[in-house]
Amino acid sequence: MYAQMVTSTGKGVQSLEDMSPEERAFQERINRGEKIEPKEWMPDGYRKNLIRQIGQHAHSEIVGQLPEGNWITRAPTLERKAILLAKVQDEAGHGLYLYCAAETLGVSRDELLDKLHSGDMKYSSIFNYPTLNWADIGAVGWLVDGAAIMNQVPLQRTSYGPYSRAMIRICKEESFHQRQGYDIMMKMAFGTEAQKEMAQDALNRFWYPSLMMFGPSDKDSVHSAQSMAWKIKINTNDELRQKFVDQTVPQAKYLGLTIPDENLKWNEEKGGYDFSEPDWTEFFEVIKGNGPCNKERLGARVKAWDDGAWFRDGLMAHAEKQSAAKLAAE
């Protein structure tokens, strides 16, 4: 999931009887499946949670361009290069849709970016892992975008109108991303022995970080329960992780690759696979800033923002000059 561990400001779910009349009317609208729109009344906690969640999601799209952008200049063919370029451009677009959705809640773009740059707001842990070779680009599309889709499809039904509409646009564009990744994996897995080894190695390195994308088990969390009551979260982290594993195992099998988990086994009773949990200590370290690429990723974002300041200001100064000249001419 692109928004992991969004700490809630809510206190847990109140019963309808304990709510103020405004809160109750709000919750009843959500229960009826109505969408909440920007200027309408909403509880503070709902607004704050959404800003964090949508902001984190937007940051993930933007930072997520970096590990893939790393391979644009070294793609093996011109066609692969054009495709990867289009995919990375999509990620920029997805970030922009989401920033705009967050802004409808009363936070400014600059505030969101400042919080990313200062480390106050996070982005998905997955983008703190390196993309070491071309097979990694396949694994990222297949697994990382696959996990993202798993999370984003149900979010199309989220209660906040602008977020839901952004998710619908994103989902329409996202399945190309996963397919292009799987296409790379097929080429590698059915290629030479060395290519197949690279594909297996990429799967080995990206499997557990992909499982971490859904966040730690949240079945006992009050925060998560509140988000679900507000329909800003639709499924638990564990449900989505299970779905992802069940969907991905047959895809790996088709490629002739092995999921790096000795405990992976079909469980007839639950109708899904049993699998090993990722190393949550590693996850918390990466979230804290101690992953393999945290400094590089955030550093690249801060540098891009700082180096672009003169350009943003220049365009603004030009626009102001033009509009002043136009006024004078009238």
Add this chain to the structure above:
Amino acid sequence: MKKEWPLWEVFIRGQHGLNHRHVGSLHAPDAEMAIKNARDVYTRRNEGVSIWVVEANNITASSPSDKGPLFEPSNSKVYRHPTFFDIPEEVGHM
């Protein structure tokens, strides 16, 4: 100097013959750049044949609390719909 680019609302005509429809928003320093950015952000897959951009602070919107006074009066005027009138079958299609 620290100044955020203004927000623009983007409207796209999907096909000839259809209305422009609101698709989202973006930041740009001026209208010309807003059109260019809208092309990149909202029409990467042939979604449109024409773009309108309007600076967001130039839009006047009705307030959610006016929903009742604005829209409820038409609820009782069912005769504005053709299905209100029963036309005998032998009259034929009307």
